[in-house]
Structures are given as structure tokens and as C-alpha cells.
Amino acid sequence: MNLLVVSNFPSGRHALAAIYLRDTLREVAGLGHRITVLAPRVWVPWPLGYVSRYAAYLKEAYHEEQEGIPVYRPAHPRPPGRWFVAHEGRSMASCSQRLIRKLHRVRRFDAVLGYAVLPYGDCAVRIGGRLSIPTACVAIGSDLHVFARMSRRTNRLARRTLSGAALVLTNSEELNRVAVEMGAAPERTRTYYKGIDLRPYEAVPEPAHARQRLGLPNHGMIVTFTGRLMRSKGVFELLEAFKRTLATHADSHLLLIGEPIELRTLKERAAELEIADRVRCPGMVPRSHIPDYLAASDLYVLPSHHEGISNGLLEAMAAGRAVVTTPVGGLTEVVRDGINGRLVQPRDATALAAVMSELLADRQQAERLGRAARETVFSRFDTRRNAAELADLVRKMSAP
Structure with a gap:
């Protein structure tokens, strides 16, 4: 053909x-x-x-x-x-x-x-x-x-x-x-x-090694988002939710990786919330670095207002990370709440913060969800x- x-x-x-x-x-x-x-x-x-x-x-x-x-x-x-x-x-x-x-x-x-x-x-x-x-x-x-x-x-x-x-x-x-x-x-x-191309995720790097290569803190929890940094991706609610999780996980960091469409406004909002020192925005990183960023993470969050099926979400699942996303568009065809990830209604920073805090505290649940997420992607999205x-x-x- x-x-x-x-x-x-x-x-x-x-x-x-x-x-x-x-x-x-x-x-x-x-x-x-x-x-x-x-x-x-x-x-x-x-x-x-x-x-x-x-x-x-x-x-x-x-x-x-x-x-x-x-x-x-x-x-x-x-x-x-x-x-x-x-x-x-x-x-x-x-x-x-x-x-x-x-x-x-x-x-x-x-x-x-x-x-x-x-x-x-x-x-x-x-x-x-x-x-x-x-x-x-x-x-x-x-x-x-x-x-x-x-x-x-x-x-x-x-x-x-x-x-x-x-x-x-x-x-x-x-x-x-x-x-x-x-x-x-x-x-x-x-x-x-x-x-997605699953070859980079067949062997997931050790979190400590990944953090060292990327110059990330070797202590505390890391929450990661990948995608366009814009309002419809729910990144402003993510800032609000992350602020609340710091009450119980004070040494956590938030990584916002992707095209910096509304980066200036995001940084201004982070400063207003007094969390600017906890939020890192690497921008559009080389694609080859994404497996390391995901391996270095403890939780992946994609609180989109609307979505098809997110490639970034699939990559996080392939890396075996617990994911939190919203029941919009095609995301419910990938993530089943409590089975291979968690679902939170869009635009609800309070509910998002509660689920994020729960998974950061309950590492056994996070690891179970991460294993199931990896199995889902390797079986259906190659x-x-x-x-x-x-x-x-x-x-x-x-x-x-």
C-alpha cells in the first residue's frame, strides 16, 4: 500500500x-x-x-x-x-x-x-x-x-x-x-x-538513579504532570491540590513538564499560593528523558477537563506509576477507578488533593495501582x- x-x-x-x-x-x-x-x-x-x-x-x-x-x-x-x-x-x-x-x-x-x-x-x-x-x-x-x-x-x-x-x-x-x-x-x-512505543519502558530505571541523573531531590515525594501547560489540562487545579497535600507531605515537589503555553500565569499562581519553591517547570524536555522523569516520580496526575486518550498518561502507566486522572473523554477506557488508577471529577481541587494525599501516604496502594496500570498498557496500547x-x-x- x-x-x-x-x-x-x-x-x-x-x-x-x-x-x-x-x-x-x-x-x-x-x-x-x-x-x-x-x-x-x-x-x-x-x-x-x-x-x-x-x-x-x-x-x-x-x-x-x-x-x-x-x-x-x-x-x-x-x-x-x-x-x-x-x-x-x-x-x-x-x-x-x-x-x-x-x-x-x-x-x-x-x-x-x-x-x-x-x-x-x-x-x-x-x-x-x-x-x-x-x-x-x-x-x-x-x-x-x-x-x-x-x-x-x-x-x-x-x-x-x-x-x-x-x-x-x-x-x-x-x-x-x-x-x-x-x-x-x-x-x-x-x-x-x-x-505508544513501549520499548523505552520495558526496563524502568531505579527511582534513585533517575533522580540523580536529572538533578532532582533524592528525598521526598515527586508528583508529575506531562502535557501542554494550559488551563484545559487542569494544571491550575493541580496547583491548588498540590498546595493542600503539602500539609501532610511537606517535602514534596511538583513537576510540570510540557509545552509552556500558560507558563507565566502558572508561575504567578504558584507564587500566590506560596509554593513556587516546590514547583519545577522543566518545559519541553527531550523525549528520551521522559522515562527518567516518570521513574523518579511517586505519582502522576492528569486532571484534564477534556481529553481523548492521553499519550502522557499511557507513558506514566507503562512506567508503572500510580495515576490520577479525570473521567472525561476516552480516559475511562484506560483507567478504572481503584483497579489501575484513580478518577477524580474535573475542576475539583479539593477531591483531587484528597486522592493525591491518600496515594502519597499509602504506598502499597500506589504500587498495586502502578503494576496494574503497566499491565493495561502493555496488553492494549503497544x-x-x-x-x-x-x-x-x-x-x-x-x-x-
């Missing part, structure tokens, strides 16, 4: 963008399928190239190979403002048209896969229509829960994309129901768990195994 994938992808501007998708595509390519990635980048007029926020886009190479996968990044105009979300997929498709026709003449694509309904799925459906080949679209969570709800126009666009795809894949059963409600044909909609399922689903869709 010769597959064109339309998606964001790791680049010089954002080294971790769609990094888990790259893992999956590497495994699909290893099965003998030929993958080409189209990752349109924002066109930057030359005067704006001297402005730091725009100059970052110039770090994205037009053409490169990553792990044997060719990646193309044609530029497309992207005016600032949320209003353009409804037009971005069309902009991407239009500016990629000449390149795609050239590639198609040589590679003869069998199918197109758009990763995220908006904007990449919209772009993929348009490309598939022009090439007269079937398109699969992956709904990841924020595309339907956030972008599709920005306006009536983005809602209509998401519905049109879902109904126009020959196959819709969702990363949770909850998202499957949402996609069908928005117009995806039930008989063409499947739940597909992408999973990218190497699940990539074969993805390839099979797309191949059957593209079969004459």
Missing part, C-alpha cells in the same frame, strides 16, 4: 509535534507499506521573518526524511486569528496541489490519511477527491471537542469532513460516538487505539502491534 499522510509532524520549529504518530508510521512502513507525509507549514513573508514568533516557521525544512519516511512541507498562507481555522484545510490543499500531483504521478497513492479532522482531515478529504482515491480521517479529540465547536462554520466543516471520509478512525469509543453524532457513517467509523491494525483498516478501505 502506498499511503499519503496529511498531518503535523516533528520539525525544527516543534521537535515533538505528532511524535507519537511518527512512531506509528515507522511501524507501518516496517510492515512493507510506503509512507509519504504532507505537513504543510505556514508561509512567512520576508519582513516577518525577523520577528521571533514567525521566524520559528522558517526552521521547518521543505523536504526531509525522518526514519526513512519522506516529509514535504509546502507553504500556505495562515493569517492570524481563530477565524481562519475554517479555511486552513482548504488553504493547505490548494497550496499543495502542484506538489501532490507530481508525487502522485510517481508514487501512485492508494489512499490518503488525515490525522485530526481539522484542519488536516479537511485537507486530506480535498486531496483524496482531486486524486479520486479514498480518504481515511483520524479524530484525536481536540479537533471535535474544541476546533469543531469554535463556530458554526467550523462545526459545518467538521461534519462535512467526517461525512466525506471513506473511513473515520477515533482514538476512543467516546469520540466514536461524537463523530457519528456529527455525521460520520456508523458503518465506516472505527475506534483505533494508536498506543504501537508495534496496533500499527498493524491501522495498516489493515486503511488497506481494506483502499481495496477495489
Whole structure:
């Protein structure tokens, strides 16, 4: 199978963008399928190239190979403002048209896969229509829960994309129901768990060694969050809850690891709560360091307001850490309260603090939950195994 994938992808501007998708595509390519990635980048007029926020886009190479996968990044105009979300997929498709026709003449694509309904799925459906080949679209969570709800126009666009795809894949059963409600044909909609690369977690480092390598305190409890540092991830409630846990675990530390979207506001809030000296924000750390950070942790917390299935949560579970999260989106398909983790209602800092304090005090319970969490991920969320399922689903869709 010769597959064109339309998606964001790791680049010089954002080294971790769609990094888990790259893992999956590497495994699909290893099965003998030929993958080409189209990752349109924002066109930057030359005067704006001297402005730091725009100059970052110039770090994205037009053409490169990553792990044997060719990646193309044609530029497309992207005016600032949320209003353009409804037009971005069309902009991407239009500016990629000449390149795609050239590639198609040589590679003869069998199918197109758009990763995220908006904007990449919209772009993929348009490309598939022009090439007269079937398109699969992956709904990841924020595309339907956030972008599709920005306006009536983005809602209509998401519905049109879902109904126009020959196959819709969702990363949770909850998202499957949402996609069908928005117009995806039930008989063409499947739940597909992408999973994570489990090789870095086959042998978990000793906590003391991990802390030493990272320069973390060798005493006290460490609570860790990984993900975008933004309000919808529940990080502000996490600060409030952590403040309360210090009453019984005064030597604890909180690690906030991830893209620093609202970092300044978070630091200001930590200072107001008088816990700034207990909160560390390493930012976007190298991916190879994540297993050490998780091994050094005593508890992992993801109090999201909405979520598909969090890759960061899966990594923490793979590392055998007790996890606390919320019963939203697809998270309840991974975590069962009291069995392999704990669930707390979103936006409830008081309840979150109570569960965090309980697990920090009851290490036997935390270890039991951590073992069960690890078993869950290794049995159901292995990218190497699940990539074969993805390839099979797309191949059957593209079969004459």
C-alpha cells in the first residue's frame, strides 16, 4: 500500500509535534507499506521573518526524511486569528496541489490519511477527491471537542469532513460516538487505539538513579504532570491540590513538564499560593528523558477537563506509576477507578488533593495501582502491534 499522510509532524520549529504518530508510521512502513507525509507549514513573508514568533516557521525544512519516511512541507498562507481555522484545510490543499500531483504521478497513492479532522482531515478529504482515491480521517479529540465547536462554520466543516471520509478512525469509543453524532457513517467509523512505543519502558530505571541523573531531590515525594501547560489540562487545579497535600507531605515537589503555553500565569499562581519553591517547570524536555522523569516520580496526575486518550498518561502507566486522572473523554477506557488508577471529577481541587494525599501516604496502594496500570498498557496500547491494525483498516478501505 502506498499511503499519503496529511498531518503535523516533528520539525525544527516543534521537535515533538505528532511524535507519537511518527512512531506509528515507522511501524507501518516496517510492515512493507510506503509512507509519504504532507505537513504543510505556514508561509512567512520576508519582513516577518525577523520577528521571533514567525521566524520559528522558517526552521521547518521543505523536504526531509525522518526514519526513512519522506516529509514535504509546502507553504500556505495562515493569517492570524481563530477565524481562519475554517479555511486552513482548504488553504493547505490548494497550496499543495502542484506538489501532490507530481508525487502522485510517481508514487501512485492508494489512499490518503488525515490525522485530526481539522484542519488536516479537511485537507486530506480535498486531496483524496482531486486524486479520486479514498480518504481515511483520524479524530484525536481536540479537533471535535474544541476546533469543531469554535463556530458554526467550523462545526459545518467538521461534519462535512467526517461525512466525506471513506473511513473515520477515533482514538476512543467516546469520540466514536461524537463523530457519528456529527455525521460520520456508523458503518465506516472505527475506534483505533494508536498506543505508544513501549520499548523505552520495558526496563524502568531505579527511582534513585533517575533522580540523580536529572538533578532532582533524592528525598521526598515527586508528583508529575506531562502535557501542554494550559488551563484545559487542569494544571491550575493541580496547583491548588498540590498546595493542600503539602500539609501532610511537606517535602514534596511538583513537576510540570510540557509545552509552556500558560507558563507565566502558572508561575504567578504558584507564587500566590506560596509554593513556587516546590514547583519545577522543566518545559519541553527531550523525549528520551521522559522515562527518567516518570521513574523518579511517586505519582502522576492528569486532571484534564477534556481529553481523548492521553499519550502522557499511557507513558506514566507503562512506567508503572500510580495515576490520577479525570473521567472525561476516552480516559475511562484506560483507567478504572481503584483497579489501575484513580478518577477524580474535573475542576475539583479539593477531591483531587484528597486522592493525591491518600496515594502519597499509602504506598502499597500506589504500587498495586502502578503494576496494574503497566499491565493495561502493555496488553492494549503497544504501537508495534496496533500499527498493524491501522495498516489493515486503511488497506481494506483502499481495496477495489
